[in-house]
Structures are given as C-alpha cells and as structure tokens.
Amino acid sequence: MGRKLLLDKAHIEGIRYYDTYRSNGGYAAAEKALKTMGPDAVLEEVKKSGLRGRGGAGFPTGLKWSFIAKPEGVPRYLVCNADESEPGTFKDRYLMEFIPHLLIEGLIISSFALGANSAYIYIRGEYAWIPDILEQAIAEAKNKGWLGKNILGTGFDLEIYVQRGAGAYICGEETALIESLEGKRGNPRIKPPFPAVKGLWQCPTVVNNVETLAAVVPIINIGGDEYIKYGTGKSTGTKLISACGNINKPGVYEIEMNISVEEFIYSDEYCGGIKNNKRLKACIPGGSSVPVLPANLLLKTAKGETRMMTYESLADGGFATGSMLGSGGFIVMDEDQCIVRNTLTFARFYHHESCGQCSPCREGTGWMEKVLKNIEYGKGKMSDIDLLWDIQRKIEGNTICPLGDAAAWPVAAAIRHFRDEFEWHVAHPQEALTRNFGLAHYADPLPAPVAAV
Amino acid sequence: MAEVQFSEEKLNKVKEIIARYPAGKQKSALIPVLHLAQEAFGGWLSAETMDYVAALLQLEPIEVYEVATFYSMFNLKPVGTYLFEVCQTGPCMVSGADQIIDYIKNKLGIGVGETTADGLFTLKTVECLGACGYAPMMQLGKHYREHLTPAKVDEIIAECRSKANAN
Numbered sequence: 372m373g374r375k376l377l378l379d380k381a382h383i384e385g386i387r388y389y390d391t392y393r394s395n396g397g398y399a400a401a402e403k404a405l406k407t408m409g410p411d412a413v414l415e416e417v418k419k420s421g422l423r424g425r426g427g428a429g430f431p432t433g434l435k436w437s438f439i440a441k442p443e444g445v446p447r448y449l450v451c452n453a454d455e456s457e458p459g460t461f462k463d464r465y466l467m468e469f470i471p472h473l474l475i476e477g478l479i480i481s482s483f484a485l486g487a488n489s490a491y492i493y494i495r496g497e498y499a500w501i502p503d504i505l506e507q508a509i510a511e512a513k514n515k516g517w518l519g520k521n522i523l524g525t526g527f528d529l530e531i532y533v534q535r536g537a538g539a540y541i542c543g544e545e546t547a548l549i550e551s552l553e554g555k556r557g558n559p560r561i562k563p564p565f566p567a568v569k570g571l572w573q574c575p576t577v578v579n580n581v582e583t584l585a586a587v588v589p590i591i592n593i594g595g596d597e598y599i600k601y602g603t604g605k606s607t608g609t610k611l612i613s614a615c616g617n618i619n620k621p622g623v624y625e626i627e628m629n630i631s632v633e634e635f636i637y638s639d640e641y642c643g644g645i646k647n648n649k650r651l652k653a654c655i656p657g658g659s660s661v662p663v664l665p666a667n668l669l670l671k672t673a674k675g676e677t678r679m680m681t682y683e684s685l686a687d688g689g690f691a692t693g694s695m696l697g698s699g700g701f702i703v704m705d706e707d708q709c710i711v712r713n714t715l716t717f718a719r720f721y722h723h724e725s726c727g728q729c730s731p732c733r734e735g736t737g738w739m740e741k742v743l744k745n746i747e748y749g750k751g752k753m754s755d756i757d758l759l760w761d762i763q764r765k766i767e768g769n770t771i772c773p774l775g776d777a778a779a780w781p782v783a784a785a786i787r788h789f790r791d792e793f794e795w796h797v798a799h800p801q802e803a804l805t806r807n808f809g810l811a812h813y814a815d816p817l818p819a820p821v822a823a824v
Numbered sequence: 825m826a827e828v829q830f831s832e833e834k835l836n837k838v839k840e841i842i843a844r845y846p847a848g849k850q851k852s853a854l855i856p857v858l859h860l861a862q863e864a865f866g867g868w869l870s871a872e873t874m875d876y877v878a879a880l881l882q883l884e885p886i887e888v889y890e891v892a893t894f895y896s897m898f899n900l901k902p903v904g905t906y907l908f909e910v911c912q913t914g915p916c917m918v919s920g921a922d923q924i925i926d927y928i929k930n931k932l933g934i935g936v937g938e939t940t941a942d943g944l945f946t947l948k949t950v951e952c953l954g955a956c957g958y959a960p961m962m963q964l965g966k967h968y969r970e971h972l973t974p975a976k977v978d979e980i981i982a983e984c985r986s987k988a989n990a991n
Binding site: 446455456457458459460461464491495496497498499500532534535536537538539540551552553554555556557572613614615616617621622623655659700702704708712713716717719720723724726 | 844846849851852853854855856858859887890891894895896897898912913914915917918919950951952953954955956957958959963965966967
C-alpha cells in the first residue's frame with residue numbers, strides 16, 4: 372500500500388467535523404507553525420519540501436510565496452483556488468467535501484507565512500453544497516480559537532471567507548479568478564504586474580490550489596526533508612489523482628510519486644484495470660488540456676523506459692512523445708472510444724469557455740470546433756486535418772492567458788498520434804457514423820485479458 | 825410577477841456578504857448576490873432583478889449585466905421548476921452521456937434548451953462539472969445526480985413530479 376499524507380484519515384467517521392479532526396492529530400501543524408516556527412521558518416520548510424502547485428502548472432510553491440511584495444501598511448491576501456474546472460479533475464471537491472479542516476488548517480499556516488489577515492476560498496459555483504460544509508468548518512475553527520483575532524495568543528489575526536463563482540472555467544486562471552472575486556467578468560489580466568505584487572484589489576496576493584494548501588499541513592508536521600522521501604526527483608510528496616473514464620474503479624487516489632502508470636491503471640489498489648475486459652486505447656493523464664497519449668506511449672516512454680506517475684516522467688519526450696501530470700485529471704479511454712469525437716467535445720468545451728478577450732482564442736476555438744464537427748459527422752475533407760493543425764498552432768502562445776494553449780494542445784496531440792483515425796473518418800464518412808476506428812497500432816503492449824467464460 | 829424586493833432575511837444576508845470585503849469593495853458581493861437573487865426570483869435574472877441588484881450594491885446596471893451574461897449559471901430567460909443540467913464533456917461522453925441526453929429528450933419530449941409545456945422541466949447541456957469519476961451526471965438545483973442510467977433518470981423525473989404535486 373502506498374503511503375498517504377492527505378487522505379490518510381479521510382475515512383475516519385466524522386473527520387469532517389472539528390472534534391474528530393482534532394482528536395486525530397488535526398491542527399497540530401497550525402499549532403507548531405504559529406507557536407514555535409514563525410513565518411520565515413514555515414516558508415523555508417515549504418521551500419525545502421519541493422512542493423509544486425497542484426492545480427496543474429506545477430510551479431514551486433515556496434518560490435511563489437517568496438515573490439509576495441511586502442509594502443508597509445498594505446494588506447496581503449491569500450486566495451484559495453477551488454475553481455476546479457479542468458475536465459477530468461475532481462480531487463479538490465473530495466478534499467473539501469470530506470476533510471474540510473485540512474484545507475482550513477493549510478490556509479491558517481499559509482496565511483501566517485505570508486502575513487495575510489484575510490483569505491478567500493473561491494469555489495466553482497456548481498459545487499453549490501460545498502460552501503456550507505466549508506463555512507461550518509470555518510465556524511468550528513473560529514469557535515475553537517484557530518481563526519479570528521490574536522490566534523493562540525501570537526498576535527496573528529485571520530478571517531477566512533468562502534466565495535462562490537458562477538460557471539466559468541477561465542476563473543481557474545489566477546488573474547481571472549481575482550477579477551471574478553472583485554465582482555467582474557473573468558477576463559485574465561495582462562502580466563506583469565503579477566498577483567504577488569498587484570493582485571486582489573491591487574494588493575499583494577498569492578493564489579494557491581486547494582490541494583497545494585492542504586499539502587502544507589503534512590509538510591509542517593513531518594518537515595520538508597521527510598516530505599521529499601515521498602516521491603522521486605522534482606516530484607516530491609504525494610499527489611491526488613482523479614481517475615475517470617473506462618476503468619473499473621474511478622475515483623480519487625492519493626499516490627506517492629514513485630509508481631508506474633501501468634501500476635496505477637492495472638493494480639487493484641488504484642484503477643483496477645480497464646472496464647469490461649477491454650483494452651486500453653489512449654489516456655489523457657493530467658486534465659483535458661494536456662496531450663493525449665496512445666497506450667504504447669503512455670506505458671513506456673519513446674526510449675522504452677517505464678513511464679512513471681511523476682511530473683518528469685509524464686513529460687518525458689516533450690510534446691512529441693510525452694504529456695504532462697497537470698492537475699492529475701486522469702482520463703482513460705478504451706478500445707471502443709473515438710478520438711475524433713473526444714477531441715470534438717474538448718474543442719467545444721474550450722470554445723464555450725473562452726472569455727473572448729484575445730481573438731486567436733475567441734475565433735480559433737470556434738473554428739476548430741466547427742471543423743472537428745464536420746469530420747465527426749461525415750462532412751470532413753482531408754485538408755481539414757492540416758487546417759486544424761494550422762489553427763491550433765496560431766492560437767498557441769498568442770493569447771494573454773494559457774487557455775489558448777490549453778485549447779490548442781489536445782487538438783495537436785490528437786492529430787499527432789491519431790492522424791490515421793482522422794483520415795479514416797474523412798475517407799469513410801458513412802462507416803464512421805456507425806462504428807469507431809478501434810485500436811489500430813496503438814494497442815497496449817500488455818496482453819489482452821481473456822474474457823470470462 | 826411580484827415586485828422585485830428581497831425579504832428581510834435575504835437583505836441581512838447581503839449585508840453579511842458585503843462585510844467580507846474591505847470598505848468600498850462591495851462590488852465583490854455581486855456574484856454571491858446574483859445567486860441569491862436568482863434563487864429568490866424564479867430561477868432566472870430578469871432586467872428588473874438585475875437593476876434591483878445594481879441599486880442594492882450601488883453599481884451601474886451595466887456592471888451587473890456584463891457579469892450576469894458572462895457566467896453560465898445565471899439564466900437570462902425563464903427556466904422550468906426543475907433544471908436538468910447534463911454534462912456532455914469528454915469524460916462524461918466516454919461514459920455514455922450522449923445516450924442519457926437522448927433518453928431525457930425522448931422521455932420529456934423536449935430538445936436541449938427547451939422547457940416542457942407544463943413548465944416543470946428544462947433540459948440544458950453543460951460543460952464539465954467536476955464529477956468525471958461518477959459519470960454520466962447532471963446538476964439538479966444545489967446537488968449533483970451521478971452514475972445516471974435511464975432507470976435513474978426515470979426516478980428523478982418521478983421524484984420531481986411528486987414534489988411539484990405536493991406543492
């Protein structure tokens with residue numbers, strides 16, 4: 372069994388409530404940080420731990436914190452990004468729903484390190500029942516003296532507020548999130564200035580993902596040096612993976628970043644293999660924005676090495692033959708799935724979610740959706756495939772925020788690895804309406820399971 | 825339609841929300857207050873409702889319109905009592921969302937974006953709601969309905985009908 376740091380106590384009955392959380396070692400890290408460490412020591416510990424942002428970008432958290440400006444007399448803010456909208460990703464929901472005090476404790480320690488006296492949890496509007504859970508946890512924590520004025524007699528004040536969004540993927544981008552929190556449309560800001568200098572209400576702000584803030588708790592408890600031992604290389608600690616698609620056991624798993632992709636998909640501890648004894652065709656390992664990989668490149672790198680569930684290994688080979696760990700939204704597709712149709716749903720998603728500020732993204736996402744629709748519904752031309760390639764290249768890197776890249780990459784990777792499937796759709800428009808292309812040469816190198824008689 | 829006016833209880837809630845932000849930053853309360861307004865005034869935001877929210881938060885009406893039109897959860901035209909918001913993005917699609925959407929269409933005799941003649945049900949397709957592991961799924965009011973099957977959809981429709989009859 373893999374060791375856990377975040378979900379180790381998630382199954383204890385009543386862990387959602389303060390008393391159970393506390394009696395199982397909860398708030399020990401907050402106590403340690405506030406009473407014995409001081410802000411700088413907390414920052415050092417987080418830096419030492421190698422913790423990387425768990426929202427998808429993987430930027431070192433300690434480094435991000437160290438950028439925060441500290442002008443005299445200007446308030447600083449910590450914002451928790453609970454917008455979780457990347458298709459395939461549903462891990463933060465699990466943390467907030469079942470072990471909310473872990474996030475609250477993480478917010479207390481992190482706000483203390485940053486010198487922030489107000490923290491906001493910006494949660495996607497559709498998670499409409501979760502703010503009640505969080506607000507109850509906040510009220511419990513405040514009642515017990517972990518929030519409010521002069522916490523534990525240290526002179527540190529903190530209030531935490533929950534703010535609901537209202538349906539916009541773009542608000543997961545940190546400057547769009549800040550705009551939304553200010554009561555505006557979620558249009559990303561031009562950077563610089565970065566939020567660390569001018570963020571919420573033009574004050575220094577750090578925006579961190581739910582899982583990132585939760586991970587600060589075990590880091591303070593066990594120390595950065597110990598945290599590094601869970602994982603490999605620059606992928607330190609544990610990562611929550613939300614697994615979905617055609618697998619036997621979809622759900623949220625905490626992994627030590629030292630297991631192979633093959634183990635993650637096929638072992639009973641995690642996904643439990645492909646559903647209905649089908650074979651693995653493709654997988655999007657880190658949320659819909661990252662490149663899709665065919666089975667053969669997913670399980671082994673182009674060099675023939677075992678692909679691991681780490682930032683480095685999943686990215687091995689760059690975009691030519693690799694992908695990214697991203698947000699940990701692990702989408703598995705079996706032999707019956709159609710890559711063209713899947714790519715179409717993502718193109719439609721990004722078109723729907725483009726904020727409309729930058730023309731390459733606003734126009735390009737709609738254009739890609741239209742072309743993909745034609746191919747999927749038997750009206751495609753061979754030249755459409757090159758056209759798609761051309762459009763995605765002209766979006767990538769030409770927008771204010773990374774949504775443009777996120778829209779371009781899935782289309783690019785689908786064509787890169789599954790071009791023959793696109794060509795088959797164009798060449799056999801009638802047949803493509805009635806059946807899917809199947810596995811072709813992407814077959815997983817594992818022996819096909821024998822169907823039960 | 826009744827006059828657009830929050831109850832005393834809701835007005836207190838608005839005050840409580842505004843108090844979360846520094847003085848003068850009450851614009852930040854806009855999205856939470858629009859949620860309250862949509863709940864209180866029939867599940868959608870009319871121009872009157874938006875103007876009321878603008879006055880309440882001391883904003884220009886256009887500041888409210890531009891926000892209300894940006895976010896997909898705000899309905900700008902009337903919807904049925906029960907709004908079925910079915911996810912259709914990749915992970916739900918590979919788990920059979922298309923069939924569920926077709927089933928609901930047939931069962932209710934409406935297309936996507938339409939409302940049944942009795943005003944009870946509206947069907948809407950939405951993009952990823954973060955329940956990919958429990959697909960196919962839909963949002964109904966404040967909660968998610970997950971692992972949908974045709975039988976489960978039937979149950980949900982029956983449940984809504986009996987609730988509507990009870991009211």
